[in-house]
Amino acid sequence: xxxIASFQVDHLRLKPGVYVSRKDRxxxxxxxxxxxxxxxPNKEPVIDNPALHTIEHxxxxxxxxxxxxxxxxxxxxxxxxxxxxxxxxxxxxxSRDILPVxxxxxxxxxxxxxxIPGARPEECGNWSEQNLxxxxxxxxxxxxFVRAPRDENLNYPA
Numbered sequence: 069x070x071x072i073a074s075f076q077v078d079h080l081r082l083k084p085g086v087y088v089s090r091k092d093r094x095x096x097x098x099x100x101x102x103x104x105x106x107x108x109p110n111k112e113p114v115i116d117n118p119a120l121h122t123i124e125h126x127x128x129x130x131x132x133x134x135x136x137x138x139x140x141x142x143x144x145x146x147x148x149x150x151x152x153x154x155x156x157x158x159x160x161x162x163s164r165d166i167l168p169v170x171x172x173x174x175x176x177x178x179x180x181x182x183x184i185p186g187a188r189p190e191e192c193g194n195w196s197e198q199n200l201x202x203x204x205x206x207x208x209x210x211x212x213f214v215r216a217p218r219d220e221n222l223n224y225p226a
Contacts, residue, residue: 073089073090074089074090074103077103077224077225078225079109079110080109080110081225082105082108082109082224082225083105083108083220083221083225084105084106084107084108084152084210084213084221085105085163085213085217085220085221085222086102086103086104086105086163086166086167086170086213086214086217086221086222087102087103087105087163087222087223087224088100088101088102088103088161088162088163089101089102089103089154091160094158097158097159098158098159098160099142099156099157099158099159100156100157100158100159100160100161101154101155101156102154102155102156102157102161102163102166103147103152103154103224104152104153104154104155104170104210105151105152106151106152106153106206106209106210107150107151107152108151109149109151114149114150114151115146115150115151115152115206116150116199116202117150117197118197118198118199118202118203119199119202119203119205119206120146120150121146121194121197121198121199122184122198122199122200122202122203123146123153123177123203123206123207124144124145124146124153125184125185125186125187125192125198126176126177126180126184126185126203127144127153127155127173127177128144128145129185129186130172130173130176130177131144131155131169131173132144134169134172136169137157137169139158140157140158140159141155141156141157142156142157142158143155143156144156163217163222163223164217164222167214167217170214171211171214171215174207174208174210174211174214177203177204177207178204178207178208180200180204181200184198184200
């Protein structure tokens with residue numbers, strides 16, 4: 069079997085940021101997968117499960133409800149390594165194209181209060197494992213890479 073593209077990225081040189089992971093065709097449409105890397109792999113602690121789960125619920129809710137991006141949002145979910153998230157949008161997009169909506173998402177998560185969407189036993193298989201305060205902390209920390217992007221945080225290391 070071939071090594072998949074995400075395993076070909078040098079994770080020893082990868083920094084937090086917003087990266088185009090891959091572009092695929094679905095019929096006549098291009099879909100772009102983004103690597104939303106919150107943590108520096110193998111160098112800092114990963115996102116704890118309750119915060120990761122909360123960001124997943126809030127991020128997916130925000131993007132799938134967004135007036136401009138809902139119809140383009142294919143997927144938002146965590147990486148198994150717990151260093152970030154994948155988001156898939158329809159369209160042939162670059163990292164800078166999605167920074168505005170990611171900034172909106174982070175603002176919305178930061179301001180969020182109340183029950184976590186989808187965090188009820190009939191809605192989620194692990195509904196009680198949530199941590200809104202830690203989710204907000206992780207999003208505030210990562211926001212610097214969205215709000216003041218540098219090329220090294222938008223392009224995978226060579």
